[in-house]
Each structure stands twice: as C-alpha cells, then as structure tokens.
Amino acid sequence: MITILLLLSAGIVLGLLIISYPRLHVINNNLLNWAIYLLLFLLGISVGTNQEVIRNLGKIGLEAIAIASLSIAGSVLLSYFLFKRLFFKHEK
Amino acid sequence: MKSSLIIFGFFVAGVFAGLSGKLPAGFDFDKLGSYALYLLMLLAGISIGSDKNSWSVLASHNYKIIWVPVTIVTGTMMGSALAALLLPSLTLRETLAVGAGFGYYSLSSVFITQLHSHSLGVVALLSNIFREVATLLLTPILVRYFGNLAGIASGGATAMDTTLPVITRYSGKSYAVIAVFSGIVLTILVPFLVTFILTV
Numbered sequence: 001m002i003t004i005l006l007l008l009s010a011g012i013v014l015g016l017l018i019i020s021y022p023r024l025h026v027i028n029n030n031l032l033n034w035a036i037y038l039l040l041f042l043l044g045i046s047v048g049t050n051q052e053v054i055r056n057l058g059k060i061g062l063e064a065i066a067i068a069s070l071s072i073a074g075s076v077l078l079s080y081f082l083f084k085r086l087f088f089k090h091e092k
Numbered sequence: 093m094k095s096s097l098i099i100f101g102f103f104v105a106g107v108f109a110g111l112s113g114k115l116p117a118g119f120d121f122d123k124l125g126s127y128a129l130y131l132l133m134l135l136a137g138i139s140i141g142s143d144k145n146s147w148s149v150l151a152s153h154n155y156k157i158i159w160v161p162v163t164i165v166t167g168t169m170m171g172s173a174l175a176a177l178l179l180p181s182l183t184l185r186e187t188l189a190v191g192a193g194f195g196y197y198s199l200s201s202v203f204i205t206q207l208h209s210h211s212l213g214v215v216a217l218l219s220n221i222f223r224e225v226a227t228l229l230l231t232p233i234l235v236r237y238f239g240n241l242a243g244i245a246s247g248g249a250t251a252m253d254t255t256l257p258v259i260t261r262y263s264g265k266s267y268a269v270i271a272v273f274s275g276i277v278l279t280i281l282v283p284f285l286v287t288f289i290l291t292v
Contacts, residue, residue, distance in 0.1 A: 054111075082159055
C-alpha cells in the first residue's frame with residue numbers, strides 16, 4: 001500500500017509544479033472526476049455480482065447509518081467543548 | 093449534492109450491470125480497479141497540490157485553528173469505536189476505517205474496497221454519503237445546540253466544499269475560513285489514515 005501513498009505524495013509535488021497553470025487544473029479535475037466515476041461503477045459491478053452483499057444490503061445500510069451517526073455525535077460533542085474553551089474564553 | 097447524485101448514479105448503474113449477468117466473463121474488473129485507483133491517487137494528489145487557495149488558507153492562520161480538525165478526528169474515532177461495540181458483525185479496525193472517511197465517500201469507499209473488501213467498501217460509501225446528507229439537513233439544529241463549530245465538525249472533509257454553504261449560513265461568514273481549513277486537513281488525511289488503520 002506504500003505505492004498508493006507514494007503516488008499521492010508525487011501527485012502533490014506535481015500539483016505544486018503546475019500551480020500557476022489553471023488550464024491544467026481543469027483537465028486534472030475532469031480526469032479525477034472520471035476516475036472516481038469509473039471506480040464507483042466498478043464497485044457497483046462487484047456489489048451486483050456478489051450475492052452475499054446483495055443479500056445483506058439492509059444490514060449494510062444500518063451499519064453505515066450507525067457508524068455515520070456516532071461519528072457525527074462524537075465530533076459534534078467534542079467540538080462543543082473546543083468551542084467553549086477556545087472561542088468563548090477570549091471574547092469575555 | 094449534484095455531484096454526489098452523479099457518483100451514486102454510477103454506483104447504482106454498476107450494481108445493475110452486475111446483476112444483469114451480461115458482463116464479459118473473462119475480464120478482470122479487480123485488476124482494472126487497482127490501476128484506476130493508482131491513477132486516482134496521482135490525480136487526487138495533483139488536485140491537492142495545485143490548489144493555491146488551500147495552501148494560502150493553510151499558511152495564513154492562527155495556529156489554534158489546528159485544534160478544530162484534531163478535535164474532529166478524535167471525536168469521529170471515538171464515535172466509530174463505539175459503533176464497533178454496537179455492531180457485532182464489524183471489528184474495531186473496520187468501523188474506524190469507515191469513520192476515517194470523514195464524509196469523503198468517493199475516495200474512502202474505493203480505497204477501502206481495494207485495501208479490505210467490497211462489502212466494507214459499500215458500508216463506507218453509504219456511511220460517508222449519509223454523513224454529508226445529515227450535515228446538510230442537521231447543521232441548523234446542531235449549531236443552535238452545540239455551538240458554531242458543530243456544522244464544521246459534522247461535515248468533516250466536506251466542510252471545504254459541499255457543506256460549506258450551509259455552514260456559512262448558520263455559523264456565520266467568519267467561520268467559513270475555519271471550515272475550509274478543517275475540510276482541507278481532513279481531506280488530505282483520509283487516504284493516509286484509512287491506509288494506516290487497515291494495514292497496521
């Protein structure tokens with residue numbers, strides 16, 4: 001998986017090199033969108049051909065909602081304490 | 093919101109293509125997937141690196157602002173860990189990896205699919221889309237009861253783009269910079285953190 005992180009880092013460096021060529025940014029963002037579409041289409045195919053995932057789609061949906069709700073609850077609660085500490089203190 | 097519909101549309105089209113059973117039998121879709129992921133990582137890197145706005149927001153602010161994404165990472169990981177206790181079918185590592193998408197569903201789902209499994213990839217896709225949609229719907233209420241950082245916290249990585257309008261509307265314009273900063277940090281963190289959680 002080191003390949004992935006190396007490619008990401010190489011991309012960031014390449015991005016810095018083309019920072020003042022806005023036309024290349026547009027091309028890059030279009031390619032990026034199509035790469036995402038392709039990968040999600042492929043993810044869809046693997047789901048559609050995977051009987052086990054199809055059978056458990058309801059359960060998978062519930063798991064997804066549970067993780068998302070608890071993640072939101074955890075970060076919102078902690079952000080409340082940060083907000084009171086960091087942003088109210090020096091306004092007094 | 094429009095882009096999430098398009099992305100979800102491609103996913104659904106893929107599901108039906110798979111269900112139809114009319115796909116070429118010998119074709120190795122998984123291999124195509126890994127190459128597409130490599131390409132995606134390079135392109136995502138270029139898009140992060142070439143974003144002038146990101147670098148200036150990152151550079152030009154009070155150091156205290158870093159506590160916002162740190163808090164969101166900590167809170168998200170605590171919530172995802174709790175989810176592992178409630179969901180016997182998933183391990184702690186799995187729920188943490190899904191949570192580490194911070195709402196960035198496109199990247200985190202393809203990532204988790206390649207690094208772990210298709211079924212967890214689907215959990216990540218749905219869970220992180222849900223995080224974005226819930227932020228769009230709940231930010232007015234969350235801000236009212238939990239302060240001006242609540243929408244930014246709930247939005248996670250999406251606070252820099254898709255959920256920014258609703259955050260700015262209910263927390264005020266002065267919070268837009270914090271939202272963008274926090275969203276950028278979390279967006280950059282997603283691939284690193286997901287890889288770390290699934291491979292360590």
